Amino acid sequence: MKPPIITLLTDFGTQDTYVGAMKGVIQGICPGARMVDLTHEVPAQAVIAGAFLLKTALDYLPKGTIHLAVVDPGVGSARKPVVLKAGGQTFVGPDNGLFTAALKGRKIAEIIELTGEKYRLKNPSSTFHGRDIFAPAAAYLAKGVPAARLGKKLSNLIWREIPVPFKTPKGLVGQVLWIDHFGNLVTNFEASHLKKPLRLKMGKTVILNLHEHYAQAKKGELIALIGSFGNLEISVNGGNAAQRLGATIGTTFLFF
Amino acid sequence: MKPPIITLLTDFGTQDTYVGAMKGVIQGICPGARMVDLTHEVPAQAVIAGAFLLKTALDYLPKGTIHLAVVDPGVGSARKPVVLKAGGQTFVGPDNGLFTAALKGRKIAEIIELTGEKYRLKNPSSTFHGRDIFAPAAAYLAKGVPAARLGKKLSNLIWREIPVPFKTPKGLVGQVLWIDHFGNLVTNFEASHLKKPLRLKMGKTVILNLHEHYAQAKKGELIALIGSFGNLEISVNGGNAAQRLGATIGTTFLFF
Amino acid sequence: MKPPIITLLTDFGTQDTYVGAMKGVIQGICPGARMVDLTHEVPAQAVIAGAFLLKTALDYLPKGTIHLAVVDPGVGSARKPVVLKAGGQTFVGPDNGLFTAALKGRKIAEIIELTGEKYRLKNPSSTFHGRDIFAPAAAYLAKGVPAARLGKKLSNLIWREIPVPFKTPKGLVGQVLWIDHFGNLVTNFEASHLKKPLRLKMGKTVILNLHEHYAQAKKGELIALIGSFGNLEISVNGGNAAQRLGATIGTTFLFF
Numbered sequence: 124m125k126p127p128i129i130t131l132l133t134d135f136g137t138q139d140t141y142v143g144a145m146k147g148v149i150q151g152i153c154p155g156a157r158m159v160d161l162t163h164e165v166p167a168q169a170v171i172a173g174a175f176l177l178k179t180a181l182d183y184l185p186k187g188t189i190h191l192a193v194v195d196p197g198v199g200s201a202r203k204p205v206v207l208k209a210g211g212q213t214f215v216g217p218d219n220g221l222f223t224a225a226l227k228g229r230k231i232a233e234i235i236e237l238t239g240e241k242y243r244l245k246n247p248s249s250t251f252h253g254r255d256i257f258a259p260a261a262a263y264l265a266k267g268v269p270a271a272r273l274g275k276k277l278s279n280l281i282w283r284e285i286p287v288p289f290k291t292p293k294g295l296v297g298q299v300l301w302i303d304h305f306g307n308l309v310t311n312f313e314a315s316h317l318k319k320p321l322r323l324k325m326g327k328t329v330i331l332n333l334h335e336h337y338a339q340a341k342k343g344e345l346i347a348l349i350g351s352f353g354n355l356e357i358s359v360n361g362g363n364a365a366q367r368l369g370a371t372i373g374t375t376f377l378f379f
Numbered sequence: 380m381k382p383p384i385i386t387l388l389t390d391f392g393t394q395d396t397y398v399g400a401m402k403g404v405i406q407g408i409c410p411g412a413r414m415v416d417l418t419h420e421v422p423a424q425a426v427i428a429g430a431f432l433l434k435t436a437l438d439y440l441p442k443g444t445i446h447l448a449v450v451d452p453g454v455g456s457a458r459k460p461v462v463l464k465a466g467g468q469t470f471v472g473p474d475n476g477l478f479t480a481a482l483k484g485r486k487i488a489e490i491i492e493l494t495g496e497k498y499r500l501k502n503p504s505s506t507f508h509g510r511d512i513f514a515p516a517a518a519y520l521a522k523g524v525p526a527a528r529l530g531k532k533l534s535n536l537i538w539r540e541i542p543v544p545f546k547t548p549k550g551l552v553g554q555v556l557w558i559d560h561f562g563n564l565v566t567n568f569e570a571s572h573l574k575k576p577l578r579l580k581m582g583k584t585v586i587l588n589l590h591e592h593y594a595q596a597k598k599g600e601l602i603a604l605i606g607s608f609g610n611l612e613i614s615v616n617g618g619n620a621a622q623r624l625g626a627t628i629g630t631t632f633l634f635f
Numbered sequence: 636m637k638p639p640i641i642t643l644l645t646d647f648g649t650q651d652t653y654v655g656a657m658k659g660v661i662q663g664i665c666p667g668a669r670m671v672d673l674t675h676e677v678p679a680q681a682v683i684a685g686a687f688l689l690k691t692a693l694d695y696l697p698k699g700t701i702h703l704a705v706v707d708p709g710v711g712s713a714r715k716p717v718v719l720k721a722g723g724q725t726f727v728g729p730d731n732g733l734f735t736a737a738l739k740g741r742k743i744a745e746i747i748e749l750t751g752e753k754y755r756l757k758n759p760s761s762t763f764h765g766r767d768i769f770a771p772a773a774a775y776l777a778k779g780v781p782a783a784r785l786g787k788k789l790s791n792l793i794w795r796e797i798p799v800p801f802k803t804p805k806g807l808v809g810q811v812l813w814i815d816h817f818g819n820l821v822t823n824f825e826a827s828h829l830k831k832p833l834r835l836k837m838g839k840t841v842i843l844n845l846h847e848h849y850a851q852a853k854k855g856e857l858i859a860l861i862g863s864f865g866n867l868e869i870s871v872n873g874g875n876a877a878q879r880l881g882a883t884i885g886t887t888f889l890f891f
Contacts, residue, residue: 125411128403128406130403137649137676137816138674138815138816139674139688139691139815140673140691141863143642143672143692144695146671147642147671147695147700150671151695151696155637157411160398160399161396162399180403183400183407183510185403185406199850200850248862249847249848250848250849250862301395304391304394336454337454337455337506338458339456348505348506351511356506381666381667386655386659388655393649413666415658416654416655417652417655417656418649418650418651420650436659439660444659557651559653560647560648560679561679591761592712593711594708594710594711595712607760607763617680
């Protein structure tokens with residue numbers, strides 16, 4: 124039997140050796156570990172963006188996967204290093220809300236604080252728990268060490284929700300959660316929020332076209348569609364919606 | 380026996396979880412699949428640039444390799460998802476010309492349209508066939524499922540040629556196909572086009588030096604050499620030729 | 636037994652197929668090779684920065700690891716392609732000082748010039764030894780071919796030191812060796828250089844706070860701490876120290 128997959132999601136970027144060192148630690152403890160990078164380009168210390176990105180990938184990783192996620196502005200402080208089990212998958216990282224979106228709607232089977240000195244590097248640094256505490260924990264879990272052996276049981280977690288659309292007298296207001304590589308604006312509207320016909324507004328820009336896919340639109344046309352995450356996305360066919368609209372994470376849209 | 384290698388080439392970038400989700404799907408279907416990223420930084424929707432980049436790597440992957448390539452502006456539209464077999468390697472992706480350069484000069488053994496619902500994710504999205512159709516297809520192929528099982532035979536492909544140099548009264552005109560990380564201009568001139576002595580011109584800039592390698596030139600010197608893809612490249616020793624010359628993909632050069 | 640890990644560290648970036656071609660060559664020679672990317676974003680041709688980055692990762696890779704490192708401005712010239720063995724790890728790349736920092740304080744067990752034509756690709760290019768000479772060498776080593784079989788013994792290496800702090804009448808002067816993804820300035824001061832209380836100066840900026848970790852400081856505060864590489868780092872809690880101070884690699888700091 125193959126050891127489970129370990130995914131990695133961080134805000135470390137790829138210019139340093141941070142991710143490489145984590146993978147070296149993992150391979151040292153669990154030779155042959157199968158690793159899948161989700162992304163290392165979460166904006167620096169953006170816990171909510173990281174939480175959203177992690178959630179987008181969960182359904183595409185097999186049961187048993189271990190998700191090692193590190194967006195950790197509080198590294199070295201009192202925030203706890205944890206391992207969680209929920210929905211047949213395992214999560215390793217800081218207890219700062221990074222896992223809230225992933226856990227939502229799943230039954231949490233186990234929460235362990237990573238206190239076991241045997242399962243971390245010796246003399247862990249106070250600035251890089253990804254390498255010194257989380258990577259070893261993920262590797263030991265992949266090797267088959269039960270989560271409970273890595274530390275002590277906790278009953279609570281820090282819980283930080285991804286913003287959801289809210290009602291106003293003018294209509295439902297949602298916001299941009301993420302801007303992808305193509306400049307598509309991924310909003311927090313989901314299919315259940317949609318009314319037909321679509322009447323969507325950002326400032327003075329009105330979008331009335333709900334499409335199935337990009338190529339249905341004219342070149343350069345501004346459109347809305349349900350994207351591959353299941354969220355409403357604002358796109359420009361063959362172009363960049365974020366640049367066109369000057370939108371950023373947090374920009375609001377109104378269903379009017 | 381190890382399963383064959385699956386390469387990945389896309390225009391998805393690495394900031395989102397798109398590539399990670401594809402790899403998760405592949406590992407779920409074919410545990411232990413060996414994956415090699417060719418690049419995920421094909422310029423957005425640039426099919427010809429993607430075709431050229433794929434071609435540059437082919438000779439360095441072993442027989443049996445499965446190339447999963449997705450530069451797919453027509454995703455969700457009538458363009459067909461395909462698997463092709465040629466020259467001992469297999470290609471999976473959209474039928475939009477992305478494989479023309481790779482197939483040129485190779486005998487195409489098989490063309491299959493990916494219609495088999497059993498070999499894709501359930502309810503595939505209309506905007507991310509990379510994850511929902513192409514990744515599963517590549518994974519089943521890696522697992523040993525014959526290509527013919529994945530869909531129905533086709534006899535034709537969309538064919539888009541990479542531009543080749545052409546003759547003019549003033550001389551042979553070629554163009555920049557790709558600009559690499561170092562700012563080297565990779566042209567569509569190949570060794571067979573070269574005449575000695577070299578007389579190359581871009582606007583008012585004349586290049587008369589054909590070198591063997593970068594360090595033969597003086598620091599900052601503008602030179603031409605046959606690069607590692609077998610194409611004529613314009614380089615600046617220790618510098619960036621694209622910036623120096625203000626050149627982009629498509630900039631023309633003249634052998635005079 | 637698993638084959639050893641091959642790490643890759645280059646200045647090739649990730650937009651081209653350079654790294655993918657190297658991995659293809661490695662998988663072709665040593666199927667199932669385990670590869671760990673350290674980074675491909677060493678600044679172009681910056682041998683000293685590459686040397687520092689390689690050193691930061693060494694302790695986190697298991698014994699037996701093969702480090703394939705290519706920052707190679709002299710590719711194709713008289714500089715030698717080499718394999719080195721020291722401290723239980725193996726190093727493959729150009730003999731231009733890239734390995735000096737990694738080797739320092741370790742006993743060098745073996746230096747071999749990669750002259751064996753059997754262990755490189757046929758007709759190696761003169762501009763991409765990473766693919767044509769170094770990747771095959773690393774793969775054959777991973778497969779178990781003894782280093783001595785790959786070429787002929789050498790007794791000397793090019794040796795290029797990473798700059799160390801030096802004494803001046805005003806105090807000890809150090810410099811920035813690396814700026815990480817977060818804008819943290821990694822200096823060449825180590826714990827042994829520190830005196831308490833900390834009195835550090837860059838131009839008119841004075842830093843008197845030595846912290847344990849980032850979150851100890853106020854949001855936006857400029858601090859110093861011993862970072863995860865064991866070097867003194869200048870950071871801004873929740874911000875970017877390089878931008879704040881206008882610092883670059885080489886910027887000097889004074890202990891006064």
